[in-house]
Amino acid sequence: xxxxLIIGATSAIAEACARKFATGEKSLFLYGRDKKRLNExxxxxxxxxxxxxxxxxFKAEDHLGQAYKMIENAISKLNDFDTAVLAHGILPDQxxxxxxxxxxxxxxSINFLSMVSYLTVLGEYFKKRNGGNIIVISSVAGDRxxxxxxxxxxxxxxxxxxxxxLRSRLYxxxxxVLTVKPGFVDTPMTAAIESKGVxxxxxxxxxxxxxxxxxxxxxxxxxxxxxxxxxLIVRLIPRWVFNKLSL
Amino acid sequence: MEYSNIEQNxxxxxxxxxxxSRVLPIYSKKNIRLKGHSLIARGLGRSYGDSALSKLIADxxxxxxxxxxxxxxxxxxxxxxxxxxxxxxIIVPNGWFLPVTPGTKFITVGGAxxxxxxxKNHHIEGSFCDYVNSFKIMIGNGEIIECSxxxxxxxxxxxxxxxxxxxxxxxxxxxxxxxxGEVVKVKTIRTGNLEDxxxxxxxxxxxxxxxxxxxxxxxxxxxxxxxxxLGEHYDDKNKSYGSESKINIPFYTPSLLLNKYTIKAxxxxxxxxxxxxxxxxxxxxxxxxxxxxxxxxxxxxxxKKGFFQYQFVLPFSVGLxxxxxxxxxxxxxxxxxxxxxxxxxxxxxxNLISFPMAGFxxxxxxxxxxxxxxxxxxxxxxxxEMGGRHYLAKDARMSAKxxxxxxxxxxxxxxxxxxxxxxxxxxxxxxxxxxxx
Numbered sequence: 225x226x227x228x229l230i231i232g233a234t235s236a237i238a239e240a241c242a243r244k245f246a247t248g249e250k251s252l253f254l255y256g257r258d259k260k261r262l263n264e265x266x267x268x269x270x271x272x273x274x275x276x277x278x279x280x281x282f283k284a285e286d287h288l289g290q291a292y293k294m295i296e297n298a299i300s301k302l303n304d305f306d307t308a309v310l311a312h313g314i315l316p317d318q319x320x321x322x323x324x325x326x327x328x329x330x331x332x333s334i335n336f337l338s339m340v341s342y343l344t345v346l347g348e349y350f351k352k353r354n355g356g357n358i359i360v361i362s363s364v365a366g367d368r369x370x371x372x373x374x375x376x377x378x379x380x381x382x383x384x385x386x387x388x389x390l391r392s393r394l395y396x397x398x399x400x401v402l403t404v405k406p407g408f409v410d411t412p413m414t415a416a417i418e419s420k421g422v423x424x425x426x427x428x429x430x431x432x433x434x435x436x437x438x439x440x441x442x443x444x445x446x447x448x449x450x451x452x453x454x455x456l457i458v459r460l461i462p463r464w465v466f467n468k469l470s471l
Numbered sequence: 472m473e474y475s476n477i478e479q480n481x482x483x484x485x486x487x488x489x490x491x492s493r494v495l496p497i498y499s500k501k502n503i504r505l506k507g508h509s510l511i512a513r514g515l516g517r518s519y520g521d522s523a524l525s526k527l528i529a530d531x532x533x534x535x536x537x538x539x540x541x542x543x544x545x546x547x548x549x550x551x552x553x554x555x556x557x558x559x560x561i562i563v564p565n566g567w568f569l570p571v572t573p574g575t576k577f578i579t580v581g582g583a584x585x586x587x588x589x590x591k592n593h594h595i596e597g598s599f600c601d602y603v604n605s606f607k608i609m610i611g612n613g614e615i616i617e618c619s620x621x622x623x624x625x626x627x628x629x630x631x632x633x634x635x636x637x638x639x640x641x642x643x644x645x646x647x648x649x650x651x652g653e654v655v656k657v658k659t660i661r662t663g664n665l666e667d668x669x670x671x672x673x674x675x676x677x678x679x680x681x682x683x684x685x686x687x688x689x690x691x692x693x694x695x696x697x698x699x700x701l702g703e704h705y706d707d708k709n710k711s712y713g714s715e716s717k718i719n720i721p722f723y724t725p726s727l728l729l730n731k732y733t734i735k736a737x738x739x740x741x742x743x744x745x746x747x748x749x750x751x752x753x754x755x756x757x758x759x760x761x762x763x764x765x766x767x768x769x770x771x772x773x774x775k776k777g778f779f780q781y782q783f784v785l786p787f788s789v790g791l792x793x794x795x796x797x798x799x800x801x802x803x804x805x806x807x808x809x810x811x812x813x814x815x816x817x818x819x820x821x822n823l824i825s826f827p828m829a830g831f832x833x834x835x836x837x838x839x840x841x842x843x844x845x846x847x848x849x850x851x852x853x854x855x856e857m858g859g860r861h862y863l864a865k866d867a868r869m870s871a872k873x874x875x876x877x878x879x880x881x882x883x884x885x886x887x888x889x890x891x892x893x894x895x896x897x898x899x900x901x902x903x904x905x906x907x908x
Contacts, residue, residue, distance in 0.1 A: 247560075271561060
């Protein structure tokens with residue numbers, strides 16, 4: 225695992241992971257939306273020990289017809305790479321989406337469809353080079369649809385399902401697919417959520433769990449660990465009870 | 472992003488006082504909201520009292536990127552939220568060290584500038600800001616200004632040691648010192664009383680790092696008995712030395728755990744733990760510079776009520792008798808303190824309200840209680856009388872009268888704050904208490 229592509233590199237979890245990779249002197253290609261922030265992150269990672277860092281901008285909404293070019297660009301700059309982290313995504317305003325299909329479509333496009341686009345290309349590329357590691361940041365929200373955030377939940381649920389299928393198909397080709405399901409993480413994406421209780425963690429904690437998950441060749445990880453059990457219980461609640469809850 | 476509407480309980484490292492505050496995490500300068508008044512920037516919260524407490528707090532820790540590292544000349548530029556720990560993890564393997572380091576690496580660079588921190592080498596190498604080439608600061612009207620000793624120098628000398636009261640430091644550029652290895656050669660000398668302790672400091676004033684751990688409970692002929700530790704960076708390629716080991720205090724221990732008797736017992740055991748009068752060995756820099764960092768959340772040992780850190784400096788002119796007077800008062804009060812720390816300082820710099828000045832500095836922890844407050848008031852008067860002053864980064868209760876009597880440049884400091892729109896925008900519970908806001 226020496227050369228790593230990160231899509232959505234300006235997200236807090238991605239940056240925390242990138243720092244861990246940098247300490248290990250890896251080379252990185254970072255895709256993000258904000259050029260200035262990408263450059264800043266690139267500089268930071270170089271100081272922290274990254275061998276080489278390349279950056280470029282991208283827009284997930286424009287994935288159609290762009291995915292191949294994006295990944296080719298990374299292959300060429302890094303001179304081949306063996307690991308890809310897909311970390312981009314948005315947390316939408318659920319209420320707005322309930323009234324507008326256009327908003328919902330945007331969420332599904334960014335959080336799910338663009339992921340499928342990149343994963344399709346990556347799958348083929350890693351097959352050609354006989355191996356690779358794919359890490360996808362999904363969410364516990366995808367384990368069960370809740371009335372308060374089922375549009376986000378759907379996009380992540382579909383993503384987790386797709387990754388399950390992809391993992392099965394690519395297993396024999398020596399390609400691993402790790403689905404990461406974070407719970408509540410204190411990042412700019414969740415900044416609007418006011419009451420953060422004991423379940424909330426910082427992105428560095430999630431990054432530590434991801435690195436451990438890669439090392440131990442896991443397939444699906446919940447981070448922090450206790451979300452596995454929380455979601456198990458949530459999934460087991462019968463529908464007629466669940467519908468009555470205010471979750 | 473806005474300040475959270477939900478107030479959190481926040482305190483300094485001494486867990487006293489605890490206030491309710493609205494916190495805004497700052498990921499970049501775009502997040503900063505200068506909402507009228509009562510705003511203070513906060514780093515890792517290692518100041519002991521209320522220096523980083525206010526109604527609104529800008530949490531700078533998320534703003535933690537490195538901007539550049541010149542490995543050839545030993546210079547770093549980084550955002551204000553970067554911790555000394557992160558810096559060390561990068562610079563030490565490249566043969567560099569912090570020019571000045573306090574007793575913990577869990578502080579931010581912004582905090583290091585705001586408190587103009589000092590270490591065991593002040594008597595020769597000065598304080599942190601002496602190595603700061605420049606920094607960017609956001610002032611009260613939202614403008615971002617680059618400061619250095621030559622450029623906007625009035626704001627520079629006010630911000631260095633200015634406890635965050637001039638604005639929000641965004642990034643800092645500072646120099647490093649070159650070291651040959653990760654090891655420190657330490658000579659530890661056990662002394663029987665205060666006079667011996669001061670003599671050891673005098674005889675070893677050319678040693679780079681010196682500090683003494685003083686037993687603050689012994690009276691009369693044993694008053695001020697201590698272990699004086701003298702250290703130099705050393706290149707010992709042969710061995711490998713243990714570094715970061717960590718135990719954590721997971722919860723607040725009952726405050727009865729630390730009392731006059733347990734502390735006395737601990738101090739006695741510690742004092743006698745070194746059998747020889749003089750011992751020398753080599754240790755990793757970690758336990759030499761950061762002994763308490765190995766014990767995570769050690770402040771919880773003082774219980775939920777918290778504790779005070781009382782640190783002051785007395786000019787060399789008052790000498791042995793001055794310190795003896797203060798220490799005798801402390802012993803008389805029966806206010807136990809673990810292992811107080813005594814160091815020597817070199818001369819003061821040009822920073823307007825920076826703490827160090829040539830003399831002896833003593834720092835002690837005392838559990839929260841009413842008698843401690845009475846003792847401190849009494850000591851304050853003695854220290855004012857002797858021409859000394861107190862460290863703002865440790866202070867939780869000093870009066871405005873004491874502050875203004877001992878920090879002669881406070882008026883000039885306020886003029887600079889006025890000029891750069893700081894008044895009415897940036898203030899802390901401490902600044903309001905000591906009469907600056």
